Amino acid sequence: MPSTLTVVGLGSGDENQLTLGVWNRLREAGTVYARTENHPVVDYLKRNGVSVRSFDHLYEAHGTFGGVYAAIVDELLRLARESESPIVYAVPGHPMVAESTTKLLRERCSQEGLELSVVGGESFLDQAFARFGFDPIEGVALFDATDLPAAGAGLEPRRHALIAQVYDTHTASDAKLFLMNVYPDDYEVVVGHELGVAARERIVRVPLYELDRLDGYGNLSLVWVPSTTDDAVRNRTFERLREIVDILRSPEGCPWDREQTHASIRKNLIEETYEVLETIDDDDPDAMCEELGDLLLQIMLHSQMEAETGAFDVHDVIAGLNEKLVRRHPHVFGERGAEDADEALRNWNAVKADEKRSKGVDPEKQSVLAGVPRDLPGLMKAYKLQKKAAQVGFDWERQDEVFAKIEEELAELREAGEDERMDELGDLLFAVVNLARFMKIDPEEAIASTNRKFVERFAHIENRLREQGKSFEQAGLSEMELLWQEAKKLSKNARS
Template sequence: MSASLTVVGLGSGDPDQLTIGIMRKLQQATQVYVRTKEHPVVRLLDELKLPYTSFDDVYEARDAFHEVYEEIADRLMTIAGSGTSDTEIIYAVPGHPMVAEATVQILKERCPEREIQLTVLGGESFLDEAFIRLGFDPIEGFQLLDASGLESRLIQPQLHTVIGQVYDMFTASDVKLSLMDIYPDDYLVVVGHALGVSGEEQIVRVPLYELDRVEGYGNLSLIYVPKSDEDEHRVRTFERLHEIVSILRSPEGCPWDREQTHQTLRKHLIEETYEVLETIDEDDPVHMQEELGDLLLQIMLHSQIEEELGSFNVYDVIASLNEKLLFRHPHVFGERTAGNAEAALQNWEQMKAEEKRRKGIDPSEQSVLDGIPRDLPALMKAYKLQKKAAKVGFDWEDLDGVFAKIDEELAELKEAITEGQDLQSQQLELGDVLFAVTNVARFIHSDPEEALSLTNHKFVRRFQYIEQKLKSLGKTFEESDLAEMDRYWNEAKTLNK
């Protein structure tokens, strides 16, 4: 490669921290380019009368930072590609070239494609000064985050957190909102401007709610959030939930939790699922939040039991789910398309079949009815069995056939009861009626569980209306009769109760 480009770091801002090697490179270079003149060390270049070209004009011409970085990288590669083997082109960036420097990442990716030899020389990072001036040791646990892409899910309160690229108050405001998802409004945070630069450094400690009221944000600004092990700051993190469940199951934990097995927890998993469904039917978001948490606890406990056995842990569960969602949504994460819900469902089913083939399972060797959980509630299971059978053509052409089947099964039930057949025979005939009625749900595209649930709720409302009416009259059920109760029932119907 004849073309070459060398990237050097100008350090965190203090000219005295500039390395001798990098200073020599700047003095000996044929051409020097700086990402921006807005850096204290560039003033040293002016004092030494070292010529350079800045890319500040690109910032003024472009609307978004990623466009700025793309253009700077492209200009540099064009310049380097047009040079000769003895041309020394230096690109100087603030801080360390490999810390929060997007242009260098673009150059590292694309220079080989253009046969440009790229050399990166370090420099003092703004982190070096942050460790010194803010007084924390990163070995205790540390994370560096970008203010421009900050999301609350990335924040881990148990780690020291430095947030860079805080260029202005608008960015600081976005950071504040993300942090407020985790920390209380009055949590103390630190704003650092030009750390380590004599005469320019500012370190301001403020409550979180004042973060975007601090003056002076710019290229040399950062925000520091001290680590915290307090539960009130970690309570929203999944890691804390995992930790709590593992403690509950430990020898020092809860005796009841320690004794649980998959089998003993089975009924609780079912109960919590139905309690979530109840909050959905009641359209009660506050109650739903609580019940979803109870259901999540059951998942955590089952996963914790397997973690203790060495089989898998809850993070394996999450990984499996993520992989499944990505694989079964090729119309979202792949190249397929789906213009409606039916097409999306077809993609899902096709990818499920592909998953089985990859596991060595031949879908053609399986029963059409395979894949339905054994312990589903009977009505729900009937619905799913019928849907699977209908997919291969085992179905009535229209609702007339369904209603005829219901009439047939109802007649057989009446006959079994009238003739005094044994209980099992009567149950089977009753089951046939319910199974036949379930077909109606499919034809009208209604879940039978939901339909019956609506009727159950309607029955509860109307029956409670009867209770209220009797109570207002000072009467009990024993003091009433069916005719009176039926009158109040019909009254409830007219009131749409």
């Protein structure tokens, strides 16, 4: 019959903190199997006649912590199956706090029908609260330095943060970069080494940027980031943005913001989008950062308006987006593969079709042109409509046919009466968009480029006239044309 397996906690590092129950289990065991000997209590056990065998050799045999932990669990289960005596496995701290092998043992023992018990001990958290001097009820987030989330996820400056398993300068560097996503470079953090261990404890306060420049990191090192309500720190968090928008729309907030509706700020959303596009065209990262913030504000305001009615809030927006991104990328988050971008796009469209069916919409009965937003700018909308029609074969076969169509529409425009001109001009523009599509040129980008050139060349005319002390009326069209040609020549020379 398989033996029982007991996981006990060795505490934070000082033998005086061992619980009586843990000490009795350790003394009664024939052999204690320790995850690592690199813990102060292990020496105390040996001095008091307790036989200890560690798994330190597995750390050298495996390249990752995951591999080490899996190997330790495999060995413990083998021992439990083959031994008639209870197996006692000792881990640093508390077995249920930041201890991956306990989690694996709970899963594996349940699957294999082995009896597992866990006997707690003092965790490093107990000493952290006592030695750093803060109450966890104030709010605390715990992170593993060997497996930090991306981009500062989970950090909220109003809560304390503890980063455990900062065992060397490399993990300290990872912790520093993680924290710098939210905290200023000079924010004071606290490093604790061997907290609560008599004559060995060290507590060091340093600015964040010096975190990986310290010596002395080891298995019993951790970093404390004190909480703060300083808005200068919180301004880097999404939660602060949501809070500010909520305040602006509140009765105590801004009278102008309170009066706005979806309709009243509709145009702002469009304008801010185009201002972002302008920064992209200008390749101006600083301006892009600012304009993306302005665009995000519009999203936050529209979301807040709906939160006030109870329809949804910005967290619902984020949740819906996250679910959609995962669902529409089965080649990334699921089992369906994609060898190239075309197959990835087919996956995306297939999932979209399934989503429509789940909402009672039959994609087969929808118009081929469905899905093109009604309020897109004209050139962009024409381009998308033509692309959709082309997917079912409604398209010109050769580019010279498109040129012929443009010439035909131009002739019709010349002959059009006053009531027909707008329609004929639209037909001409639509044909020109077709040509852009055949040439694989985005018509919106093409006209945007021309608009920029016009602004630059007209600015040259203005500057040259200003240098000469002339007004537009004094210059006349012929002189302005000469300056225009001069601007064209300058721009061509600049490109060559």
